[in-house]
Amino acid sequence: MRVLIVVDMLNDFVDERGALFCGPAARRIIPFVAQKIAEFRQQGQPIIYLRDSHSPDDREFEAFPPHCVRGSWGGEIIPELAPAPGDIIIEKTRFSGFFRTPLEKELERLKAQELHFVGVCTNICVMDTVGDARNRDYPVVVYRDGVADFDQEAHEFALKRMERIYRARVI
Template sequence: MTLVETIDSDKTAVIIVDMLNDFVRPNGALPVPGAENLIPNQQRILEKAREEGLFVVYIADHHMPDDEEFDVWGAHAVEGTKGAQVIDEIAPKENEKVIPKRRYSGFFGTDLDLTLREHDIEQVIIFGVLTDICVNYTSAGATARGYEAIVVSDAVSSNDEEDHRFALKHMQKVHDTEVVTTEELLAAMS
């Protein structure tokens, strides 16, 4: 039996990674090619997840103005800016949590693990950007902490297709993450 066949709405969370204006919008600080094209699949997943009562949490890159990471990537997702906000199309609802992060993994230096455990979560469905960086590190963080992880391949994106494909294979082989399409996920959630 695959993980996607065992989705229990009481034990499963959706983690949306870095779907922020600075990464999604063409005029953002670090636009990810094709990120806007992910929105329809992400909206469908969120609609179904909310309908089924899954816990929804957003992980949002969130940096101080002098963050060391800017030496590598340049300034992006600076605290208090529009660029650091989740895009309107999949904005969090009032009861959904946004957890700021300063590094690639949603688990490093955040209360994501504690938040998931407080809600008795055992399985996570992950989507967002970048497949090979923050999605990958968040997947690794999840499985290293004992969560079953599912990544939605057509709801994540990278700066190039080769990095995207490599990261999906890497997550499957190394993190034991299940990789599914939006259609496969939605069928399992019905």
């Protein structure tokens, strides 16, 4: 079973008014991500949305401005990619979607055989989650047209690292 993992396509990262807007590159991937979501739905393959979700005093705010505070507009999935009934939403408080979340148990429950990734930011939450997926021996596909970053150089580095070090298929 293939599983699509949509990483942090949230207002604070993807909307121009967001606290940590990832720039025009984040806006440009929306149609591709929507297409992948539609494709997986049509094929009856599961979709998991990872959603950054912080408490107002989260220690991550020592490194980044406050963003994706639980219950805020910024922490909501952008309307263009709204989840459908049956989609899974997993809140996370750190870069990796596996850190202190039920993601691993959900993947086991779904009998996931291959994980496909889209979302932001390529060099932070996407790369860290992909690394943790590979450390759990999941085959991984990262869609080059479905990931974006506020830093193009870091984006390219992350794609190379995921392909060369983590052995993800970047297509």
